[in-house]
Amino acid sequence: MQSCPLCLDSSRVLTTAAYGEYASVYCPACQLQFTSPMRHPGWEFYRDYSHYEMRARESDPAAGDWMASRDWRFRTFFSLCSPSSHRRVLDIGCGEGKFLAVARRKGFDVYGIDLDPRAVELARTLRNLRNVRAGDWEELAQVHGWNNFDGITLFDVLEHLATPLRTLQTISGLLRPGGIICITVPRLDRYPRLFDPQADRPPHHLTLWTERALTILLGRAGFGEVRVVKRPVMVEDFLLHTMWRTQRVVRKFRLAENPAGHDAQPSGGQRGSHWKLLLRKAILESCRPADWLLAASRWGEGFTLFACGIKPAHQ
Numbered sequence: 001m002q003s004c005p006l007c008l009d010s011s012r013v014l015t016t017a018a019y020g021e022y023a024s025v026y027c028p029a030c031q032l033q034f035t036s037p038m039r040h041p042g043w044e045f046y047r048d049y050s051h052y053e054m055r056a057r058e059s060d061p062a063a064g065d066w067m068a069s070r071d072w073r074f075r076t077f078f079s080l081c082s083p084s085s086h087r088r089v090l091d092i093g094c095g096e097g098k099f100l101a102v103a104r105r106k107g108f109d110v111y112g113i114d115l116d117p118r119a120v121e122l123a124r125t126l127r128n129l130r131n132v133r134a135g136d137w138e139e140l141a142q143v144h145g146w147n148n149f150d151g152i153t154l155f156d157v158l159e160h161l162a163t164p165l166r167t168l169q170t171i172s173g174l175l176r177p178g179g180i181i182c183i184t185v186p187r188l189d190r191y192p193r194l195f196d197p198q199a200d201r202p203p204h205h206l207t208l209w210t211e212r213a214l215t216i217l218l219g220r221a222g223f224g225e226v227r228v229v230k231r232p233v234m235v236e237d238f239l240l241h242t243m244w245r246t247q248r249v250v251r252k253f254r255l256a257e258n259p260a261g262h263d264a265q266p267s268g269g270q271r272g273s274h275w276k277l278l279l280r281k282a283i284l285e286s287c288r289p290a291d292w293l294l295a296a297s298r299w300g301e302g303f304t305l306f307a308c309g310i311k312p313a314h315q
């Protein structure tokens, strides 16, 4: 039996589900759900994962930037940090650079790294982000040196890591004393439940988090002043998860028709993207009153947790 990656205990952990060679295991002490074995599938796995396939084909940076500017995770970061307090920011798992582009516009000095070289290429070509690189977080200290960043972000990255505690301990060394780390993760107790439960299954998500588990993690990694915030449920959550599920079904049919693969997709191009963006804006803006009602009714507790911690000055 795999021991808990946070408390290292293996005597109390419970297997809750099995998916082929992987099992989901729960530690009651930490309230963390993890995977046995804790093995990262490699970035090639994401190439065949429909959610990321869609993302990598993105050809309209204007739509991506607009979505990023209203993203709750990013807005929460900007409510805590400004270029005057945290100028130099590193985004680990930066993807195609949506957060970095918004942060740069606000005056931050931005850096990024991602395992997926195609996403990094998109960040460079679509958004003209120069300080982004493809590679593993373990190389970061060699490239940027220690104690060099004012803020580090991991937006929906932690749940993909095979060694979350060791990763955070290393990342802590990249921050200057007093620097901030901001993390978002999917909640273990997502309520309402996902329309697409496959998104949370291993090896896609190796861990699922609770407020308690995140607080323990950040404390053990040496961070102080830890805070955890729940993201309110929004209408776009339902739209997004419905889209993922539909996409998975469509992709299954497409692969059945054309087993040669996923590369034979039409590129879409820029034509029509302006109208797509307008339509997307119209749909999401029309959801705003429903978002306010959802937040006011306190129904549901959100899909995502945002945690932050400060690196103590004496480290």
Ligand SMILES: [Zn+2]
Pocket: 004, 005, 006, 007, 008, 009, 027, 028, 029, 030, 031, 032
């Ligand atoms: Zn534990």
